[in-house]
Amino acid sequence: MPNMGLTHFDEGGAAVMVDVSGKEKTHREAIASGRIYVSDDVYAAIAGGTAAKGDVLGVARIAGIMAAKRTSDTIPLCHPLPLAKCTLDFKLEEIPRCAVHATATVKVTGETGVEMEALHAVSVALLTIYDMCKAIDKRMEITDIRLERKSGGKSGTFVR
Numbered sequence: 424m425p426n427m428g429l430t431h432f433d434e435g436g437a438a439v440m441v442d443v444s445g446k447e448k449t450h451r452e453a454i455a456s457g458r459i460y461v462s463d464d465v466y467a468a469i470a471g472g473t474a475a476k477g478d479v480l481g482v483a484r485i486a487g488i489m490a491a492k493r494t495s496d497t498i499p500l501c502h503p504l505p506l507a508k509c510t511l512d513f514k515l516e517e518i519p520r521c522a523v524h525a526t527a528t529v530k531v532t533g534e535t536g537v538e539m540e541a542l543h544a545v546s547v548a549l550l551t552i553y554d555m556c557k558a559i560d561k562r563m564e565i566t567d568i569r570l571e572r573k574s575g576g577k578s579g580t581f582v583r
Contacts, residue, residue, distance in 0.1 A: 438499075438500060439500070440500050440502065441500070441502075441535070443502060443534035443535045444534070446534035446535070446576075446577075447534070448532055448533055448534055449532065449533075449575045449576055450530070450531075450532050450574075450575050451530070451531050451532070451533060451535075451536045451537055451573070451574065451575030451576055452528065452529065452530045452531075452537065452572075452573065452574050452575060453528075453529050453536060453537045453538040453540065453541040453542075453570065453572070453573040453574075454526060454527065454528050454529075454541060454570075454571045454572045454573070455526070455527050455538070455541035455542045455544070455545045455568065455569065455570050455571060456524065456525060456526045456527070456545060456567070456568070456569060456571050457524075457525050457545040457546065457548075457549050457565065457566070457567055457568035457569070458516075458522050458523065458524045458525070458549075458565075458566055458567045459522060459523050459525075459549045459552050459553060459563055459564065459565050459566075460520055460521065460522045460563060460564040460566065461521050461522060461523065461552075461556065461560070461563050462521065462559070462560040462562060462563075463521055464559050464560055465521070465556045465559045465560050465563065466515070466517070466521035466522075468556065468559055469515065469523065469552070469556065470515055474555055474556055474559070475558060476555040476556075476558075477555070479551075479552055479555045479556060480513045480523070480552075482551055482555060483511070483513070483525070483548040483549070483551040483552050483555070484511040484513070484548065486547050486548055486550075486551040487509075487511040487525070487527055487544040487545065487547050487548030487551070488509045488510075488511060488544065489547075490543045490544050490546070490547035490548070491506060491509040491527065491529050491537075491540040491541065491543060491544035492506060492509070492540075494539050494540045494543045497543065498539055498543065501539050501540075502534075502535050504531050504533055504535070504537060504540065505531065505533070506529060506530070506531050506537070506540065507530045507531050507532060508528070508529065508530040509527065509528070509529045509530075509540070509544060510527070510528045511525060511526070511527050511544060511545075511548050512525070512526045512527075512528075513525055513526075513548075514526075523549075523552055525545050525548045525549055525552075526545070526571070527540075527541045527542075527544035527545045527548070528541065529541040529544065535576070536573060536575065536576050537573075538570050538573050541570065541573075542568060542569075542570060545568055546565075546568055549565045549568070550565070553565065569583065570583065571583050
């Protein structure tokens with residue numbers, strides 16, 4: 424089976440970690456976002472800081488940062504990267520539906536990008552919100568996880 428231009432497969436079709444040893448180190452940044460839709464009760468608990476498990480967004484922020492740092496432990500072919508920066512920002516949305524919007528920004532100077540780290544950070548942050556609020560309502564919906572922007576490297580800048 425030919426690899427059809429996919430970088431994580433060799434000519435025989437076997438999964439491989441991409442060899443980045445010959446690539447130039449450049450500054451790279453990725454921004455990913457996602458959203459969790461919540462009920463009015465969950466929204467009130469997050470906004471008011473009254474969730475039984477504590478500071479929902481504070482814990483989700485730490486979980487997302489930890490996830491970014493450990494992406495290569497979860498996604499098999501990702502390179503372990505010495506991240507220079509990772510932030511998680513949250514925006515509470517009431518209209519048209521109660522939600523928490525999460526944005527992760529990850530930076531590195533290296534031979535490969537940090538898109539997976541940003542996406543992983545957002546995913547785990549949103550899952551943490553779910554975990555901390557599921558006692559209130561299990562009908563939360565995680566959606567719209569996506570890469571918003573990336574810069575650096577051979578492929579240049581991508582903006583959604």
